[in-house]
Amino acid sequence: MAAKNGKPKVAIIGCGGIANGSHAPSLKRLQEEGACEVIACVDVNAAAAQRMADTFNIPRVFTDFHELLALDELDGVSVATPPFVHRDATVAALRAGKHVLCEKPMAMNVAEAKEMLAVARETGNILTIGHGGRFSAAAQAIHDRVEAGDLGEIYYGKAAALRKRGVPSRGVFTVKKLNGGGPLIDIGVHALDLTLWLMGSPRPVGVYGATYDKLAHRPGIAAQNSLFNWGPFDPQKYDVEDLCAGFVRFDNGATLFLETSWLINQPEAEVRRNEVYGTAGSASTNPFHILVDTGDGPKDVAPEVPSGRDGQQGNFLRFKRFLDCIEGRAEPLVKPEESLDVQRIIDALYQSGETGKLVEIGD
8 A cells, every 4th residue: 555646645624623733733744744745625614724725835725525535646634524524524535545534533423433434444445533642652651561461451441531621612512413422522532542442452342321411501610611721612502411421341351430521620620541450560641650560569660751741742643653554654553443442432321321221332
């Protein structure tokens, strides 16, 4: 597998916040390094598409992604649309012979995710989902130790993505029919994906979850929305959960606890945590440590890694890996089969939250 003519030629579908904040800057940097050519972008909002093209020197602008996908020289696309477009854009791109890096979540539901995976298999084109957390130095170090068996049998995991006052106040994040859900879909999906990967990607078989909308419509809460200087959100356009908690059981007997929220009364502005526990040790991404018990108690064997928030580097590396896959130098780090399992858990959490019952997960 290789680019059609020289370096890979790529385009961006969707020109909103995530495209301007991650996709376009990362691909521009890779273009400057000689790794690709960014030849086009598309958005139904012509002004938004033109603004991004002007900002990042993208030569061609479209308002219909089908017209963009008709470009013969195009090798791959990044899908940076809201979730309700992920399936349609991805399937169309794969059928047009393009490779796809799709923003998270994979889809709005399991049925859509299954269709995306089926078309990827049918066409033989690359499909990967944009989880940058797997590329962080801490996550890589933990994964290497787990793969080597240094932590023993991994039987328990904990995943958290919590914000005190951090509702995305722009876009469609708070509109269920367009986003699919709230913090579980937005930030919980990252915590879930990374922790599952660190656990060895076991197959989920059962979920018990709960969802809450306790704070978003309380008077004055919207005005307190201060994380990242996003400003107030509109409670009238908020019909998703503000907190989700759940317990997942896997086919190998392991279990995982997940909690995620945009609005929770905690001391910290934000908590991001992925923890795995094994028979011979444990590990955590934040605070970063890798404990290995060699017979006289657990000792921290974690290497030195960049401190602070390294998500931006992870976001860049996901695009670099995508280009390497197009060129045949690598396999996707985030496989669509794994993302389908994440989607299965998300759907089951929402179903359990609605019914109050345990939800079994089949094929």
